[in-house]
Amino acid sequence: MTVAVETGLWQLDPTASTVAVRHKTFWGLVTVKGALAATGGRGxxxxxxSATGTVTLDAASVDTGHAKRDTHLRSADFFDADNxxxxxxxxxxxxRLDGDTVRVTGQLTVRGISRPVSFTARLTAADAEALTVEAEFTVDRDKFGMGWNQLGMMRGLTTVTAALRFTRAEA
Structure with a gap:
């Protein structure tokens, strides 16, 4: 299936978009899963x-379903959401590469640290008024100043999964 995408400006629909993270912890024995709220974006x-744009997430919105862990993730050890x-x-x-596959390149900024990131995404739906892009990629949290690793129990990469819905924006 090939999805046609209309040219023009697009606005992120935060209520119809999801961003999830997962990371293996406890020496790879447990996978911690969480979500972050998308607060804005345009493209x-x-x-x-070709396309350009920006997506913004609320660092303080991190939610793993465990209040004490979420407080720690918001702290200076990880996201440093206050700053x-x-x-x-x-x-x-x-x-566009082929079919519904898109090669995305850009700059990810976490804790004020920007790093280049590239990944392959997929257009899963598009019409004249809305489009949806899905992607999964990995991030090395150490490169963004999140090196906290008590007893060596948090190793490896964090996986980010996003399903972002955009609607036609006024010019």
């Missing part, structure tokens, strides 16, 4: 099919 699809309330991904380029 532009150009006539050549860095937003996590942003600035899309520098999104180009």
């Amino acid at each position: 532009e699809v150009r006539p050549d099919g 860095h309330p937003e996590i942003t991904f600035a899309v520098r380029g999104a180009d």
Whole structure:
């Protein structure tokens, strides 16, 4: 299936978008899962099919279903949400590869630290008024200043899974 995408400006629909994270902890024996709230985003699809834009998450919204852990994740050991309330991904380029596959490149900023990130996403739905993009990629939290690792129990990469819905925006 190939999804056609209309050119123009698009606005993130935070109520219809999800961003989840998962990380193996306790020496790889337990997977911690959580979610972050998307608070905003905009993008532009150009006539050549490429796209740019930004997605913003609320760092303090991290929710793993465990209040004490969530408080720790919001602290300076991890997201430092008091000093860095937003996590942003600035899309520098999104180009169709084949079918519904899109190569996304951009800058992820967490705790005020920006790093390049690229991944493959998939257009799962699109019409003249809305489009949905799904992606899964990994992030090395150490590169964003989140090196807390008591007793060596948190190793490896964090997996981010996103389903982002955009609606047509006014010019």
